[in-house]
Amino acid sequence: MTLTPPPADSRQRMKALLMGLQDSICAGLEALDGEGRFREDSWERPEGGGGRSRVLREGRIFEQGGVNFSEVEGENLPPSILGQRPEAEGHRWFATGTSMVLHPRSPWLPTVHLNYRYFEAGPVWWFGGGADLTPYYPFLEDAQHFHATLKGACDSVDPGYYPVFKPWCDEYFFLKHRGETRGVGGIFYDYQEPGGALYRGQDPRGPAAVAGAGLTPPRDWEALHNLAAACGGAFLPSYVPIVERRQGLAWGDRERQFQLYRRGRYVEFNLVFDRGTIFGLQTNGRTESILMSLPPLVRWEYAYTPEAGSREALLTDLFTRPQDWLGDGSLLERCAPHGAVG
């Protein structure tokens, strides 16, 4: 495959974008938390590159939050990526990315994850990224707000993205052994370049078969750079209002125990399925930075089932299944009896 080369300063520009994203997110989160401060560790990787990890612990809002920037290089990409990008075989590779996971204290506040990344390897280059929300208690308005904000960011570049990246996110953040999505999703994309398929997931029908078929946005380097900028910039507006709305709610041991239990699913996803975690561990990344996504305290309970009709059951039955958050009117009827609206 012949790919138009990226701009001469592509690495610098993406690095600047992603470091700026890390800076703005950290500043916004410190302002929101009011007490917690990020501690920064810079690190170098023996094979080339390095990063700056920032972790906030025991804040007012956040029990733990990590925002990591990295820029790494190496001789050979791991097999999991070469399978998707055989043209990269035998070429030095470069990758830069910013990733974030926040674990709030309050069980009413959702965990949230974001990652935007860029690769170059010989004749090929591509963009990937996304953001997804994992509530512990169901609030329809929060899921809708998160999706609407991300959809707005995607649409600002091209309306063809969200209809594909939303179902792709549901597909990617799926725990097969539980039959559950990680949460209410968001957007996910990978291997984005001008010529290739918009959807490159596992489903042979593909999200494009469901929605957005035929709409393939132009994806030159500039458009994909703009997409990362728009979606990355949408993070604070997608999440901060949720925290502001729920932060005053009191909670008790029941909610805390359910939160700790559900955090177990987060660990299971990240260690068994997550592409970024596996890439990091396979490429001799900095373990502490890779695993800062894991929650500070987690509980497993054998054969737990939530009480029928409870909010915990609604979370499990509705908020860990793919839903058309922005279009399905029946969600309101299902959520309203549980105080899960507004």
Add this chain to the structure above:
Amino acid sequence: MTLTPPPADSRQRMKALLMGLQDSICAGLEALDGEGRFREDSWERPEGGGGRSRVLREGRIFEQGGVNFSEVEGENLPPSILGQRPEAEGHRWFATGTSMVLHPRSPWLPTVHLNYRYFEAGPVWWFGGGADLTPYYPFLEDAQHFHATLKGACDSVDPGYYPVFKPWCDEYFFLKHRGETRGVGGIFYDYQEPGGALYRGQDPRGPAAVAGAGLTPPRDWEALHNLAAACGGAFLPSYVPIVERRQGLAWGDRERQFQLYRRGRYVEFNLVFDRGTIFGLQTNGRTESILMSLPPLVRWEYAYTPEAGSREALLTDLFTRPQDWLGDGSLLERCAPHGAVG
């Protein structure tokens, strides 16, 4: 490869052995705990077979303990096993096993794991198994007792086993991304059959290069059955005296926090590396039974390092590295200043 067929009643005999092992272990642990009782769930697997899972929660000694028996069948083994046993391709397979993980309440008591299993698939059959100990605080005598008991069980069948299975255990229960063994090890073996190599791990030199070279015990079906019986039967004598010796020691928040932190390593190993967990999830096993190995409460802490010279540092530096527990006299000198002897 032509393999002598197993006895006509091989499946029944292994099933009886492994169910009997589950029974005797559960009875011994209930007697030891004095308060906790195992709850049993029987389950069936859609593709064939099933099992009985037993879980004890919130006992006096055990925060959680699971002892699982299963007997499952299927059309095709997963690729991870076919790579080691290409002769099984295209044949129905049968597997039976008993596995156990115990998470004690007291940080002075080690977590312990055991698994013995037997496979048949077309023209091939093999045995696997082992047991390993994961202390949270270092006690040299406990590591020595555990190893000496398992060595005795191996030696009762053939003295050629322990010198190979001990280093194989250190190799298998290794967290690459941490540069640590899971604990002080024990024994591990897999793919045992009459004709094949005694050692079938990943190290190209192999433990046999280190010790026991040339000693290849006869391994007909009966000998391997006897090995599983001897090692399985050695579990209670290998572990119960450790609990009896340490159960009266008081502990505080410092010890509890370190225990919860180290439990994180157990989760990382089981979800990223463990062959049994991956096999179970790949073959559509019962998720709750597979993941009952995960600790009930776990903590992660970014960039934690134990204080130099502390018992926590001794655990990390000495008890998560391969050691010759039964032969290296210098261990005593290193442990004694920390109250980690006797």
